[in-house]
Amino acid sequence: MSNAAIGEGIGQPVRRKEDFRFITGNGHYTDDIARPRQTWAYFLRSPHAHAKIRGIDTKSAETAPGVVAIFTGKHVADDGLGGLICGWTVSSKDGTPMKVGPHPILAVDTVRYVGDHVAMVVAETLAEARSAAEMIDVDYETLPAAVALAACQSKDAPQVHPEAPRNTCFEWELGNKSETEAAFAKADRIVKLDLTNNRLIPNAMEPRAALGEYDKGTGTYTLHTTSQNPHVARLVLSAFVGVAPEHKLRVIAPDVGGGFGSKIFIYAEETACVWAAAKVGRPIKWTADRSEAFLSDAHGRDHLSHAELALDKNGKFLALRVKTVANLGAYLSTFSASVPTYLYGTLLSGQYDIPAIYVEVDGVYTHTAPVDAYRGAGRPEATYLVERIVETAARETGIDPAEIRRRNFIRSFPHQTPVIMAYDAGDYEASLDAAMKAADHKGFPARKAEAEKRGKLRGLGFSSYIEACGLAPSAAVGSLGAGVGLWESAEVRVNPTGNVEVLTGSHSHGQGHETTFAQLVASRLGIPMEQVEIVHGDTDKVQFGMGTYGSRSGAVGMSAIVKALDKIETKAKKIAAHLMEAAVEDIVFENGTFTVQGTDKTMPWAQLALSAYTAHGFPSAEIEPGLKEGAFYDPTNFTFPAGCHICEVEIDPDTGVTRIINFVAVDDFGTIINPMIVEGQVHGGIAQGIGQALLEHGVYDPESGQLITGSYMDYCMPRADDLPSFNLGFTKTVCPSNPLGMKGCGEAGAIASPPAIINAITDALGIRDIEMPATPARVWAAIQSRPRAAAE
Template identity: 85%
Template sequence: MSDLSEQGVGKPVRRKEDFRFITGNGHYTDDISRPHQTHGYFLRSPHAHAKIRSIDTKAVLAAPGVLAIFTGKDIAADKLGGLICGWTVHSKDGSAMKVGPHPVLALDTVRYVGDHVALVVAETHEEAKSAAELIEVDYEELPAIVSLADCEKPGAPQVHPEAPHNICFEWELGNKAETEAAFARATKVVKIDLVNNRLIPNAMEPRAAIGEYDKGTGGYTLHTTSQNPHVARLVLSAFVGVAPEHKLRVIAPDVGGGFGSKIFIYAEETACVWAAAKVGRPIKWTAERSESFMSDAHGRDHLSHAELALDANGKILGLRVKTIANLGAYLSTFSAAVPTYLYGTLLSGQYDIPAIYVEVDGVYTHTAPVDAYRGAGRPEATFLIERIVETAARETGLDPAEFRRRNFIRAFPHQTPVIMNYDAGNYDASLDKAMEIADVKGFAVRKAEAARRGKLRGLGYSTYIEACGIAPSAAVGSLGAGVGLWESAEVRVNPTGNVEVLTGSHSHGQGHETTFAQLVSSRLGIPIDQIEIVHGDTDKVQFGMGTYGSRSGAVGMSAIVKALDKVEAKAKKIAAHLMEAAVEDVVFQEGRFTVQGTDKSLAWAEVTLAAYTAHGFPSSEIEPGLKETSFYDPSNFTFPAGCHICEVEIDPETGVLDIANFVAVDDFGTIINPMIVEGQVHGGIAQGVGQALLELGVYDNDSGQLVTGSFMDYCMPRADNVPSFRLGFTKTECPSNPLGMKGCGEAGAIASPPAIINAITDALGIRDIEMPATPARIWKAIQSSRPRAAAE
């Protein structure tokens, strides 16, 4: 591609990285084989809750190919720490959250089906797996609790003795007194009870790890499927104690999808890199899909009661919410933040709500840990506010769009009652455009036509907002984050003018190798095939915070901008020296340095070569070379927003639903590559369709067994479950970063579930239906409403 005008910012450039992916030349962790490599297999608990009386490993050590077996006692003997939660939350009484220990391998108790009991290392995967079946574990089975509704009740089985009544924290946000006063003067109060269903992430590439130890240098290397390799290195060194940070290299090569579930530091990668030094050979582990179902961190899983106070004109006066949030058996890396600061802070939505008060009980159950999954707290908040707003519109007799308009925020910046300060937005514009594309005016005609065919048709809105970037560091630090949430970038210009960009952001499907290169191409005036984006290796990139929370553009690319500013400033000095001009007279545009008012000019490559030949540089002013680094910490979150409209048609005889029309209009601020953004929105909506209609993680209440432990029982969306989405964009630039970007990766998964459920309840004329709204649930809802309809 030689035409620079077609590959810069704002152009739909085809992804550079796709060639190697679609031709089978990607480099994933499981593709890597290290010399003298062995294989690891984890014995997992078959019980949801049990004491480990003893573990007999004699038969295992005699099995073919077995090199070693490790249990929790071996790790304890090395004085390794357990896995940590990197975000501290305090209860409303000021006490710190109650944290139960999370050992890498269980010591004396297992707490969910799939908990890690032992690691077998053998010459092959098959030998390790077969040998694991020979381990004799004497379990004393104990009562388990998996029900979110019952886990806090007196007499419920306890997950951790450190957390009485299974309560990790009782958190609050907002002003309770002001909210109570708002309800006292309300003319109408709308109430709703909601379930946000448990989801099991299923990235195309299962998690994998290769641990390696170099006896000569004392260095460890971990290849892993991680969204943030630097944080993994920090946790494994500073908290778990596997190795000093400078002796641990973490490499996250090509990663086949993450969606949050690969942010966390897991037991498997920890055990593999630690055990490699014990065995003296590399240890490789790749999850089987059944292991992923059991042990990957799950998502969502809330029970909520919400109340909305209205005046006589349909204006919202106040909102109060009580949520019980499932944390699973252990606190995962970011789990405490998800149902608190990533959830409660977004409950104002797009609405000017004067008073909000939210209480969240974070509770333990004998289930897999629950942590961030695409959107992380924002989907739960949007689902709650958009469901209760829709319900309020219907109960007041107002058109749902009109009810929303009546309550939209219109003046910016806007300080919500729940911490967030929205910096910019135009919510009417997104709603208007979505209604136009969806042809809302023609819906009544389509509904009548569907009725003539015996079908039910409904329309649902979702006007969402999310907080992206998860920064600034000072702000998140005051809220309990254990790390800063800036991002780093290093721009290395080679003598011939091509460029390497080292970024702390990690790409696992987002297209960074293309979009980041587009940004550099626009700034430096060079083709994107002369730009290399380097990420995912802690020995190459000094430090970075990884990719999650739709932060790669707003934070990661802003760090690149700051580094490019420094590169350009130095290059201008060099050009000025070469052309014997004042620096302030040098202009850099479209890859050339020009002295204003003269015919003197130099091409980019001429200046970059001069940077390294350094002939005649005034030593006090210009150092040789052209390489600059930046650490960028934003001044605020970013706030993408928009409107999604879903139109459904339902067969009342079977409950089968068809999404007849789905429109998404989003405000992402500046867009670097519209084609990639559209792909991100498509993927997010597909995941939202999965949550709304198909996916549900289920544990048996009596045994604690995972009932939905395979694709036979856990239904992922397929091509025929999703429609051809119609997209649109509006734009208000974000004022808190130099590119005006807001983030796009999570929006589809955040906005779509309430739009779909609002459409279904509109079609059926009912108040609520639990997700996933399967044909069976829809059919039952229809049957339940028929006697009442007949009586009316």
């Protein structure tokens, strides 16, 4: 169906404006850009998880063919450059701030993970840079490494940073300890569960890349890079690293091939490229190969948790207590401290009325790659814990899994949880009912029996999830330790011919903002979408913005656009009133036409736009020429997307292979602008969740700290034949805190799906738990170790 047939209004599945360039090979990703006299960078990386650097000899490498320059940590330090920062400070229970070790751009005297940056070689070609790097002689004194998370806090464990004894960065807590203890003391039943949330490696298909340039004439730097938030990158590179003053640094994130969190962060390579461009006086290009991406992109998840749920005799939840050890890797990445704390502990109430919650999280350094936000960021870990222990409680009490959820759902709003969040709207039973219907829950016993006849094991698993998106009210995150505010900006520029440019601080790297945002603007102004251009990703064009992550671009980014459009309408009505000689209160703006109420006087949008710029006869004291308005929108609350996912699996007990028979997702995202794009977001999220549950695992050798899963031959990315088609549905409660009523949809699939899958597998096998990823080997082993009675 063409867009002409379906219309372009809000709620229509408008086909994407950005697609033409991508399907014809005309996208502009960072690595596609080439500059005259461009050089190539290659980073020599540590082959050891932990070592002292006794010396680096670059002499013979410097004379290798094509070499332009070689930089080490000493050059960076001599130039006075600061290290990379963590933008969120978390404090421990005793009030002390987190213990932060330095994070140099190039290692100075110690390397702390395999892949840590030791030297940067700049050469005429990538092959020459790579060859020269092999000639650099680094004198390492290898040291024992702290790798296995469970052992890293022992007093004998090797230390990652001297600043953090026992590798403990923080010991954080949230909730009410004494109320929780009291509730446990009077509980009729306590359900306990130990859980591992497996380490994941994000793997956006476009590897990270950078093109650093320096203009000697003006003293300005330009960095093209694969960023989800170019303004934040510029701020960090200016204010903290000190590459260049903010007004002398332009950061451009052109087409970006997926992010999933991994491109939020400010990394060493991009920083080094823009810094060194001035040193060598030529542009420097760097593009990660996939092996480097595995080693050096920030990883995700990696928690060990113990959870206990207290219930009364009717299956009502009384309290939840949780102890989690979260892996931070070797250095704090840009937002890593916030992920296992404020993005995790605050969601532990799930969809349930739990009167008392207490959570402790130890953030722990290990000799592994930094761990930071990956699709969902803290919220998948919380949802996994809540939905796994709720399912376990259902099985231990003998209450039906749907029924135990119903008994505990929050049913009145606003609802203040014991862990900061104030849920504003939702209808959890509606999504559960819709999902059960779509999953043909009633027919499951018959399907299970039929599968049994074929020697197969069927299981059904629920996940009633909630997440907090629309990150976030600046005052709220500021009080919790964020170094930034999480508002968003927009500017609407109306041209004299009536077409419109909308500048947004959000950044699209697959989400389709150029379409969705244009849909909003076009329908508001009553003009065709083709007359609306969405501009993003360039700090010289967009004044400032916070970027795209945490499912924030709809709820926050589009709210900023609405605010700017409100101002446009206000001014345009003023102009219309003047031109049509009417009172401004009498001007109505509808379908692209200004009308004087109760008369036949009208003025089309394009004519008004032109008049705004000719400005003939404007009363200059009252109306300025031009039509351009900007806005900053700061949300007043988080948004709370929620829903229910149900997964049905069939397991072959001979091979341990799990097949997903049906995957149902019913989500409440509030208002949806473009259902086609929203469904696509859910599909992708579910696929990453299925990846976590069944396939993906970032594994380091516990002794050597070598990354064992460092390529697509070892790290199991979901392929098309690993996945089913998905069965989606929506319910709707409008978000009361933003003008469009939107909640956000980018992460729900990855947040909700893992527990649904593991609940289904444990249901099929009649076991308490199975570690993710539930590979055929693990499932087969679980089947073999089941008590005989259960197996038969």
